[in-house]
Amino acid sequence: MIWKNLIKTAINGTDRTELSESTLAELKKLGVNIDDNPANVLLEGATLYAQMRKAGFQPQQWKGDIPLPAQKDKTKICSKNSSDHLAMILNGAYTEALDEFIQHLIGNKKTLPPELLPELLEKCRNDKTLWKKLRFAIGERGHWLIEQNSDWQFLIGKTNHVEWEDGTKKERIALLEHLRATQPDEALELIESTWEEDDWQHQVDYLKTLNKNISLADEPFLEKCLDAKRKDIRRTAAMLLEKIEGSELMNRMWERLQNLITLKSRTLKKDKLEIQLPDACDDSMIRDGIDPRKKWSKGGLKASYFVQMFIIIPPVRWETFFDKKADELIQIFVRSEWAELLVQASISSTIRYRNENWMKAIGDFYFKNYIKQRWENLEVKALFGILPDHLFNQYAIQELKDYKEILENDEPVIQLLQLNESAWDKNLTLLFMKNLKSIISQNINYAWNYIHYRHVLDRAAYGSDPDLYDILNKSWSNEDNYWTNWGKEIDVFLMVLKFRRDMIVELGK
Numbered sequence: 001m002i003w004k005n006l007i008k009t010a011i012n013g014t015d016r017t018e019l020s021e022s023t024l025a026e027l028k029k030l031g032v033n034i035d036d037n038p039a040n041v042l043l044e045g046a047t048l049y050a051q052m053r054k055a056g057f058q059p060q061q062w063k064g065d066i067p068l069p070a071q072k073d074k075t076k077i078c079s080k081n082s083s084d085h086l087a088m089i090l091n092g093a094y095t096e097a098l099d100e101f102i103q104h105l106i107g108n109k110k111t112l113p114p115e116l117l118p119e120l121l122e123k124c125r126n127d128k129t130l131w132k133k134l135r136f137a138i139g140e141r142g143h144w145l146i147e148q149n150s151d152w153q154f155l156i157g158k159t160n161h162v163e164w165e166d167g168t169k170k171e172r173i174a175l176l177e178h179l180r181a182t183q184p185d186e187a188l189e190l191i192e193s194t195w196e197e198d199d200w201q202h203q204v205d206y207l208k209t210l211n212k213n214i215s216l217a218d219e220p221f222l223e224k225c226l227d228a229k230r231k232d233i234r235r236t237a238a239m240l241l242e243k244i245e246g247s248e249l250m251n252r253m254w255e256r257l258q259n260l261i262t263l264k265s266r267t268l269k270k271d272k273l274e275i276q277l278p279d280a281c282d283d284s285m286i287r288d289g290i291d292p293r294k295k296w297s298k299g300g301l302k303a304s305y306f307v308q309m310f311i312i313i314p315p316v317r318w319e320t321f322f323d324k325k326a327d328e329l330i331q332i333f334v335r336s337e338w339a340e341l342l343v344q345a346s347i348s349s350t351i352r353y354r355n356e357n358w359m360k361a362i363g364d365f366y367f368k369n370y371i372k373q374r375w376e377n378l379e380v381k382a383l384f385g386i387l388p389d390h391l392f393n394q395y396a397i398q399e400l401k402d403y404k405e406i407l408e409n410d411e412p413v414i415q416l417l418q419l420n421e422s423a424w425d426k427n428l429t430l431l432f433m434k435n436l437k438s439i440i441s442q443n444i445n446y447a448w449n450y451i452h453y454r455h456v457l458d459r460a461a462y463g464s465d466p467d468l469y470d471i472l473n474k475s476w477s478n479e480d481n482y483w484t485n486w487g488k489e490i491d492v493f494l495m496v497l498k499f500r501r502d503m504i505v506e507l508g509k
Contacts, residue, residue, distance in 0.1 A: 002026050003053065006046045014038040019045070070144040075111040077139065078507060083113035085503045090119060094499050096462045102133045104507040111139030121145065121152050131155050157181065164190045169202050173209060180212040188218055200230045207236045214240055219247050226287050238289025242312050249288050253309045254317065256285070260306065263322055263332070273336040277302040285309075299341050307341060311348040315358045326361035334365070344378060351382050359387060367395055370412050380412070384419045392416065393425040400431045406439055409452040417456045424463040432460060433472060440486050454489050461493045466501035469494065 005023045019027075019042065024034045027045045034041055078086075082105075089098050105112070112120060117138060124131035135155070138145075146152045157178055162171045172190075179187035191206045198206070207225065210218050218240070225237035226249075241249040262274045277299075278285075281292040285305065296304040318329055333342035343362070350358040362383065369375045387395070399413035407414050417432070436453065473494050 003049050006042065006049060009042055010046060014042055067148055070141050073111070073114075073139045073141045075139040076109060077113055078105060078110045079509065081506045082110075082503070083116065085499070085506065086113065086116055088499075090116065094496060097496075097500055097503065098130075099133060100462075100500065101503060101507070102137055104504050105137050108507050110137075110507065112137050112142065114141050117142050117145055121149075121155070124155055125151060154178070164193065169205065172202075173205060176206060176209040177212065180209055184210075184213045184215070185217060188221060192221060200228075200233060203228075204230075204232050204236050207233065207240065210240055211243070214243055216244060216246060219244060223248065226289075234287070235289060242289070245314070250312065252284070252288055253312050257306075257309050257313060258321070270335065271332055273332050273342075275306070275336065275338050275342075278305045281305050296341070299338070303338070303341055307345045307348075310342075310345040311352060313349065314353050315346065315349050315355050316353075326355075326357045327364065330361045330365050340374070340378075343375075347378065347380060347383055351386060354386060356388060356391075359383065359391060363387065363391060363395055367399065367412065381415060381419055384412075384416045385421075387416075387420055387422070389422040392420045392422040393428050396428050397425065397431060400428070400435060403435055406450075407435065407453075414452055414456060418452065418459060421459070422463065424460060424465070426465050426468060429460060429464040429468055429472075432456065433475075436486075457489055457493045461496035462500070464497060466497050466504060469497045469501050472497065 002023050005020050009017045009019055018038070023045070024041075027041065027048075028034050030048060032041060032044050032048065036044075082101075086101060088094055089101060112134070120130075120134060121138075121142070124134060143156065146156055154174055154177075162175065164172060164175065167175065176187045176190065179190070187209065191210075195203065207222075210222070222237045222241050225233055226241075228234050228237070238249065241247045244250065256278070260276045260278065262276075264272050264274060279302070281290050281301075286292055290305055290308050292301070292305075294304050294308065295301065296307050299306075315326065318324075319326060322329060322332075324332065330343065330346065333339060333346060336342055343365075346358065347362055350362060362380075366375070366378065366380055370378070396413060396416055399411075399416075403413075409415075436457075439450075439453075476490055476494065
């Protein structure tokens with residue numbers, strides 16, 4: 001209000017407008033001579049408040065008891081150099097190195113520097129994944145700090161002890177999330193206790209908290225929710241039931257699919273899969289979460305009903321059902337008249353359950369066949385992103401080893417290198433650099449159509465073994481051609497690699 005009064009008086013002029021009594025009183029407290037010429041009072045007051053606005057705000061006066069100081073931390077705090085490395089990461093210079101810093105910090109039984117704890121704990125408020133990584137690296141001082149700030153206490157499982165009936169939606173959700181981690185049955189009981197009185201939108205959000213530690217104990221309540229009037233409640237309940245192995249919903253889907261699939265022997269070596277698509281999406285299917293209007297990329301609505309059921313079933317069930325291994329089943333699917341549908345559905349199911357045998361079976365098939373027109377439109381990006389280290393490196397090395405020409409952005413290996421965050425095998429790094437050198441040696445200008453190489457270089461900088469720095473730095477320093485068009489990109493790659501190497505060495509001291 002004071003600033004607005006100063007501005008208004010300045011605009012209207014002191015001959016037409018006077019500063020209010022409250023403004024003059026505040027200016028006097030700050031040492032302004034309010035008996036001076038009104039124009040001088042206005043000028044001095046505006047100058048003072050302009051600087052105060054830049055400085056921020058007046059902090060509230062502390063009225064509580066002064067907390068006891070933190071006990072001397074017995075854990076080993078990382079060195080000043082490591083603290084500087086972390087500060088550079090947090091300031092945005094090497095953002096993607098944070099996970100690696102934390103990993104080596106914990107591995108070397110050290111804790112975070114005290115001066116950076118507040119910033120990191122504040123980041124954890126919106127990033128629970130970060131907290132899972134940091135919680136073993138904050139030391140005793142970090143736990144003391146959390147106790148002083150109510151905004152951080154939920155990180156260690158503390159919640160405001162509100163009564164469920166009197167709590168706001170936000171407070172209730174915080175309580176449910178805490179209980180699902182420690183007493184999941186009690187969380188469910190609280191949801192049920194006021195279910196009939198709660199707003200439907202609140203009901204949906206409460207249901208979502210059951211995702212943590214979901215089990216068969218939650219099934220009876222979720223089954224009731226499948227009959228709710230609101231579609232959002234029904235869909236949420238169905239999605240949760242799909243995650244419970246052995247749930248009745250899962251069994252119903254499995255029974256439907258078994259009635260639609262038949263494996264017949266065509267020859268001694270080849271089996272033929274026959275599929276009868278469902279004629280319609282009946283009420284029981286809709287109740288179990290099948291969307292009657294959702295379309296699939298191929299095959300129409302009937303195919304969509306089939307696929308929606310298929311991807312819910314864990315892939316290992318097909319191995320048991322047909323007594324076949326994953327790679328054998330992929331080949332059987334490929335020979336079916338619904339081959340594209342089955343392979344794509346298998347990819348979706350594999351992503352959902354992260355089954356490594358099926359990842360390998362699909363990966364082996366895809367990299368042998370993606371050049372064929374029939375398979376070029378398979379959606380595999382999400383699968384690429386979750387491949388474990390050894391499969392990622394196997395496929396990347398396999399695809400790169402014979403390449404010397406330019407790799408376009410739509411090449412599967414380029415997509416794989418950009419999407420997967422696994423650690424790179426040393427041979428993979430050297431192969432990629434060899435490919436890049438081959439391109440640069442052709443005096444190709446770095447342009448927008450080669451920006452994917454920059455993206456891969458960025459990923460390589462954080463995925464490659466930093467022990468390769470000396471070898472790569474020496475090899476590039478002898479290359480005259482790259483400085484003109486690619487120098488900046490290569491220098492950034494080497495700089496990141498060196499930073500990571502120095503960071504890891506310092507944390508290991």
